Amino acid sequence: MSAKDIIKKSVLEGFSMEMSVYHIIFILLVTVVLSMYIFYIYRLNSHSSFYSRDFNKTLAIMPVLTAAIVLALQSSIVISLGMVGALSIVRFRNAIKSPMDLLFLFWSISTGIICGAGLYVLAIVTCLIVTILSFLLDFIKMPQAPLLLVVNSSDKEIEKKFLPVLNSFAKGYKIRSRNITSAGIDYVIELRTKNEMGLMEACSKLEGLDSISLLTHDGDIRY
Structure with a gap:
């Protein structure tokens, strides 16, 4: 067997992960729990004048979709290449009202990726740390704005x-x-x-x- 065949075989075997239905359901359930947690924290952390329920619902649903995409990418190299090509042509054009919205959006996507990779402990610890920092920084007194x-x-x-x-x-x-x-x-x-x-x-x-x-x-x- 040549070196080319060895590399090809190792790549294909690395993407041929077979996951049971129970494992997939468990990953999605953990993702849903963390998604609802982000939904609740965003409502507590956001000011009433900038709060958007539709945006908050998007934050709660996005980790589930992201986790599903990560699971699909692990199943086959063909699916992963097709998914990358499909997502590369997507363009999102929506104005972010507050920098905190950008933080929660990245938090939501990161939670889906981490859960999809099966790193549940990392996802939970990250959620706790981000929550503590988001509320703790509000109590730090800053110099008066001019x-x-x-x-x-x-x-x-x-x-x-x-x-x-x-x-x-x-x-x-x-x-x-x-x-x-x-x-x-x-x-x-x-x-x-x-x-x-x-x-x-x-x-x-x-x-x-x-x-x-x-x-x-x-x-x-x-x-």
Whole structure:
């Protein structure tokens, strides 16, 4: 027997795994249990304004389908090659609303792959670790996100008036934008303060100030 025949035989034997019906059912049952666990954790972890029940149902069903695909790939090299070719032409175009949704989507797919490979303990431990981290990180206090102060004034010299006010109420500030028009000047200022109402009231008393807005955002903080 030549080396080519030996390699061919070893490859074919490696993909000719025969699994009993009970083994397949057991794998799918474990996958279903973990899928329902992910379904429940996503509902607890998601904010109500971003929660989508359809997306959550997708997370619960996807591990079962993924596990079934992995089981099929282990049965035959012909099926595995055909499955790879079929899945390579699939394109998913759905906007992810939150980075946490991307995490749960990857978690769901990973659970199906791990269960399909028969590594049940690894799948369970992974689910527990991801759950602990997802809830634990919510309790870690992060620095306060900066505020955005939007100033609109018909007085182009207003900057000399409100900068002393910012020095009194803000821990630190940075002018992000100056927009000068024929009607006046607009500012966008990034700052941090604990006395938001005091800052707004002090700025509103300035002469020549048309409007002022204080916005909060969850952008990245750069030092």
